[in-house]
Amino acid sequence: MSLNAKDKDAVKAFWAKVSGKAGDIGSDALSRMLTVYPQTKTYFAHWKDMSAGSDPVVKHGKAVMGGVAEAINKIDDLNAGLLNLSELHAFTLRVDPANFKILSHNILVVMAILFPKDFTPEVHVAMDKFLGALSRALAEKYR
Amino acid sequence: MSPALPDTFAQKALTASLSLALRLILFDGCLSECRSAQTWGLITSTADKMVVWTDFERSTIQDIFSKMDYEVVGPAALTRCLIVYPWTQRYFGNFGNLYNAAAIMGNPMVAKHGTTILHGLDRGVKNMDDLKTTYAELSVLHSEKLHVDPDNFKLLSDCLTIVVAAQLGKAFTAEVQAAFQKFLAVVVSSLGRQYH
Numbered sequence: 001m002s003l004n005a006k007d008k009d010a011v012k013a014f015w016a017k018v019s020g021k022a023g024d025i026g027s028d029a030l031s032r033m034l035t036v037y038p039q040t041k042t043y044f045a046h047w048k049d050m051s052a053g054s055d056p057v058v059k060h061g062k063a064v065m066g067g068v069a070e071a072i073n074k075i076d077d078l079n080a081g082l083l084n085l086s087e088l089h090a091f092t093l094r095v096d097p098a099n100f101k102i103l104s105h106n107i108l109v110v111m112a113i114l115f116p117k118d119f120t121p122e123v124h125v126a127m128d129k130f131l132g133a134l135s136r137a138l139a140e141k142y143r
Numbered sequence: 144m145s146p147a148l149p150d151t152f153a154q155k156a157l158t159a160s161l162s163l164a165l166r167l168i169l170f171d172g173c174l175s176e177c178r179s180a181q182t183w184g185l186i187t188s189t190a191d192k193m194v195v196w197t198d199f200e201r202s203t204i205q206d207i208f209s210k211m212d213y214e215v216v217g218p219a220a221l222t223r224c225l226i227v228y229p230w231t232q233r234y235f236g237n238f239g240n241l242y243n244a245a246a247i248m249g250n251p252m253v254a255k256h257g258t259t260i261l262h263g264l265d266r267g268v269k270n271m272d273d274l275k276t277t278y279a280e281l282s283v284l285h286s287e288k289l290h291v292d293p294d295n296f297k298l299l300s301d302c303l304t305i306v307v308a309a310q311l312g313k314a315f316t317a318e319v320q321a322a323f324q325k326f327l328a329v330v331v332s333s334l335g336r337q338y339h
Contacts, residue, residue: 032317036317036320036324052317108305109308109315109320112308113315116310119309121226121244121248122244125226128227
């Protein structure tokens with residue numbers, strides 16, 4: 001299920017519309033993930049505060065979306081483009097890759113909330129494919 | 144089942160630890176079948192048989208569905224599912240033109256079926272304390288007659304979540320999302336129960 005030209009165009013066009021709110025998208029998606037899928041909190045036991053809008057959540061939401069932005073720039077070769085991030089997640093963070101799907105779902109939910117008119121089914125499928133490809137590239141170095 | 148012991152405290156402790164050991168073994172068995180994060184949440188929270196709903200969860204579900212226009216949300220969720228996960232179209236061979244997104248969105252059979260599905264969910268909303276029994280018949284239908292892979296239920300749930308999120312906007316808070324997804328997860332689980 002690799003990205004074709006149409007998908008890439010749709011992703012880039014949608015990103016152009018939403019990137020201004022990237023930080024908000026990231027932190028909302030992250031807080032939703034922590035609330036709706038509480039097992040994901042295990043990765044953040046070192047945070048003093050996991051509530052929505054708290055400093056660590058806002059900061060980390062921005063970091064995650066920075067990664068997404070980087071992936072969009074490297075959309076033609078995600079494996080090469082996300083090599084460093086993959087190594088980070090594989091060897092240092094050791095996040096179970098099942099969680100990439102969970103966070104991706106929450107990113108899509110936030111996009112639907114913030115951009116209901118723009119997040120059409122066509123944009124939804126392109127973004128879902130893109131986040132899937134991103135997740136696979138991120139898991140590349142795991143084993 | 145516990146061996147006779149002179150000391151009732153030790154007896155209780157032994158029974159408790161045996162019961163815990165048994166639960167851990169069953170839990171581990173359940174976990175290995177656990178495919179989705181939502182069922183994880185469900186299994187960890189329901190050591191016995193019944194799903195426990197908080198007052199917040201009950202009122203949230205009742206509220207969302209009472210304000211929902213089934214004839215808008217149903218078709219929107221099903222069309223989105225057929226577009227975002229095109230392999231789900233395999234079950235709608237006799238629905239006519241599904242060749243592209245525009246065709247799917249304009250297809251009256253799809254719209255009608257979307258509404259039917261929402262009315263099916265409505266049954267669950269009215270019987271939250273016994274979803275297993277409520278969906279037993281529909282589960283048999285989807286398994287024996289329609290031969291639908293139960294994975295598809297999750298795909299449709301995800302699309303429905305996104306449609307409802309877009310409708311409710313900021314009101315679809317993380318807590319509301321958790322309640323909504325928990326409800327859908329239990330329905331999905333009930334629909335998959337009669338498969339063999």
